[in-house]
Amino acid sequence: xxxxxxxPKHLITATGQRVTLRCSPRxxxxxxxxxxxxxxQGLQFLIQYYNGEERAKGxxxxxxxxxQFPDLHSELNLSSLELGDSALYFCASSGQGGNTxxxxxxxxxxxxx
Amino acid sequence: xxxxxxxxxxxSYEGQEVNITCSHNNIATNDYITWYxxxxxxxxxxxxxxxxxxxxxxxxxxxxxxDRKSSTLSLPRVSLSDTAVYYCLVGPSGSGYALNxxxxxxxxxxx
Numbered sequence: 181x182x183x184x185x186x187x188p189k190h191l192i193t194a195t196g197q198r199v200t201l202r203c204s205p206r207x208x209x210x211x212x213x214x215x216x217x218x219x220x221q222g223l224q225f226l227i228q229y230y231n232g233e234e235r236a237k238g239x240x241x242x243x244x245x246x247x248q249f250p251d252l253h254s255e256l257n258l259s260s261l262e263l264g265d266s267a268l269y270f271c272a273s274s275g276q277g278g279n280t281x282x283x284x285x286x287x288x289x290x291x292x293x
Numbered sequence: 294x295x296x297x298x299x300x301x302x303x304x305s306y307e308g309q310e311v312n313i314t315c316s317h318n319n320i321a322t323n324d325y326i327t328w329y330x331x332x333x334x335x336x337x338x339x340x341x342x343x344x345x346x347x348x349x350x351x352x353x354x355x356x357x358x359x360d361r362k363s364s365t366l367s368l369p370r371v372s373l374s375d376t377a378v379y380y381c382l383v384g385p386s387g388s389g390y391a392l393n394x395x396x397x398x399x400x401x402x403x404x
Contacts (some may be wrong), residue, residue, distance in 0.1 A: 182336065213390050223337070223380070236391035259396035270336050274389055282390040284336025 183207065186271050186285035194293055201288045205252055205273030210256040211235070213274075213282065214246055218267040229254055258277040261292045295320045295383040302399040311368045313398050315381030318362050326357060326364045329380040329394065334337075337380060341366070376402045379395065 183206035193199055205212050214226040216239075225238035240246075242293035243261075248254040258265060268289050274282040298316040305311045317326070325344055329337040341348055343355040343364070354367040368375055380397040384390070 182338075184336070213391055215394070222396035225391055225393050226324075228391045230390065235389075238391065254305065255349070272336070273391060280389075281339040281342075284338065287334070287336055289334075 181239060182283040182285065184273050184283050184285035185273060186269075186288050188288060189286065190289050190291075192291045193261060195261055196261060197261050197292075198257065199261065199290065201256040201258070201269050201271075201272075201290075203238070203254045203271030203285060205254070205271075206283050209273035209275055209283070210252065210254070211274045211282075212248055213272040214240075214254070214256050215272070216267045217270060217287075223270070226256070245260040258290070263292050266290055266292045295324055297381050297395070299379075299381050299398045301396065302401070304401050304403065305371055306384075307311055307372055307402055307404055308338055308370050310400075311371050311375070311400060313366045313368075313381075313400070314363055315366070315383075316363050317381070317383045320361050320383055321385060323385045324361075324383050325385075326355065327382040327384075328353070328355065328366045329382065329397075331378045331380065331397070340379070371400075371402045373402050373404065376400060 185204040210231045213228045217223045226240040228236040246256045268287045269286045272282040272284045295317045327342040328340040331337040341355045348355045356365040379399040380394045
């Protein structure tokens with residue numbers, strides 16, 4: 181158990197819909213990262229939050245957004261869903277040091293039909 | 294960010310030593326090298342991290358030559374349970390994990 185909790189584990193939704201993925205980081209970790217994993221692209225970095233503020237942005241589509249709340253949990257919002265958004269979405273958290281270990285959750289498998 | 298290149302896949306038999314090499318020619322002075330392991334439908338898990346020379350822990354060793362343009366993850370006496378995808382990451386201290394893991398190296402261990 182990494183200490184990072186993601187909900188839900190599975191999500192099936194229709195094209196055009198909007199979903200919210202939730203991540204609770206390890207206790208005390210200030211950084212939260214979101215990733216998308218698909219067969220063709222591998223594990224791609226989407227966005228990072230640090231103590232409530234956006235810290236870095238990767239290959240995140242404009243239809244996607246995220247936020248980190250005062251209690252440090254984070255949500256990834258995916259809207260106007262397309263078939264190609266079907267993927268595993270992972271959240272990871274790490275402590276203050278930049279090269280400390282990042283701990284990953286078990287992921288949310290999103291299927292868009 | 295430094296670009297990394299690693300083999301797409303590798304095969305090994307149980308009990309053998311496996312070495313996975315990652316190239317990172319444009320590694321910067323303050324970059325660290327980190328390896329992660331991922332089993333199907335699970336989140337990646339940290340294996341080892343190093344800056345230069347050799348680092349060893351209970352599961353693996355990481356060899357980094359003096360020029361740091363490559364690194365080799367060494368898994369001693371692999372078992373079937375080592376079948377997984379292995380990712381090589383290179384990034385500056387302080388940037389954390391705001392980087393793409395890519396497709397990694399898919400290691401298959403057979404009896």
